[in-house]
Amino acid sequence: MLLRWQLLGIISFLLIWEIGAILVKSDLILPSPARVATALYMLSGKNTFWLSIGGSFLRVLEAFILSTLIGLATGIISGIKPQARAFLNPLVVAMRATPVMALILVAMFWFPAWQVPVFSAILMAFPVMHTSTEAGVHAVDQKLLQMSNFFHVPSSLVFWRLRLPSALPYILSGAKNALGLSWKVVVAGEVLSQPRMALGTGMQEARLSIETTTVFAWAIITILLCGLSEYLFGLLADGLSVRFRQSSQEENQDLG
């Protein structure tokens, strides 16, 4: 039922786009969906297209893994230790407030072209992961912690069996947001730094050749890849959540 509404939403969006393209009457400003689809088909016949997808995907993966691991570690430490939280807070606030473009431009002075998108994405995605993890560690049920203290449960067991499963929904949600952000920042970084084999580079080259239709095609493929990876990560996250937590009411087989 919901799928039907999703399809209806996509069709409506394409329809509005098509009407807009008819009204504008210029492929240079707004190409029609059909023209963009044709450009996408043409692009898919080239080797560079697939290599660009592979290159960007690897950069996103690298940025996502590193930002997730760093954010997870610092988020857990500052969730448990208020001193660590106070120490890291100014840094995290500053990183959150930094404009993406400013970060990319500065990174271009420091790193070779292929590393700029990764570095920028790590710095943008890290605060998201850090904040979510910290919130998750804080969200642990204080009564369960008190129970653990009462039974003198070792702190390692409290961490693995109580704190981590309690924080898991927050961690997974943070990781999902960090993944989406990684895609956006990596592609933005590629547009500016223009490394070899990159979606952003393709986009920039098409812009310089004033091929609006091809720019749209690159943008569409970026959106699709970002959406697909978020969807697949969502499936993985749901699996993990079910494994660690008994959450939904539907699973409740109350014997009372």
Add this chain to the structure above:
Amino acid sequence: MNIKIENLKKSYGSLEVLEDVTFSLEESCITLIIGPSGCGKTTILNIISGISQADSGSIIGIEGRKFSYCFQEPRLLGWLSAEDNLRFALGSLLQSSSRICDIELRIERFLQEAGLWEFRKFKPSQLSGGMQKRLALARAFAFPADMLLLDEAFSEVDLRKKIELMEDFLHLWKDEKPTVVIVTHDIHDALYLADKVIVLSQRPARVEGTIQIDIPHEKRTFTSSELYGYEMELYRLLGFDRTI
């Protein structure tokens, strides 16, 4: 050795909770502290267990004792099975000289005695409210301690379930007979379980009276006339004999 609690006083800021509380706890007996809601019963339990400190007064004979606890709400880890919840609570034993097989045997024994062995792989949300409370009781008894503290552990269930729960409690208790302190506001708990009842006044709490119930547990039922006298005495000490 009996435990003597003498002249406990406790205030939270300007709120005086315990005025002057003195009573004793007998070894391997069930002592029940009853009083109106909010009169400071849990505060007494927290002072006995060392969670909080009294402003003045003393507790003699408590040194070196190990405590176990059963809370008002079960406080189970929802993502762990029944047996893993016990394993979690017994985690500290792994650091002592206890062997894993001894811990496993202990878990099995208390789950069996609480009638939950068949449900050992079930998660708390798959158990009824009464079974969750039984699991919390099994956990409290499985943790090796010489004093067991129960905070309103039999509340929030209907009378039939409460009786079942209290029978399970007595069954578990008779095994090792730890010294038990129960706090409650329910007269049924006192009549069915207590060897000794300490009746507290409204806040700030002081001891209104002490009742020794000499009837063996197995002879106590809610319809037995022998308990009637104790019930009337409890009502009197709690101030229910006065006309409203």
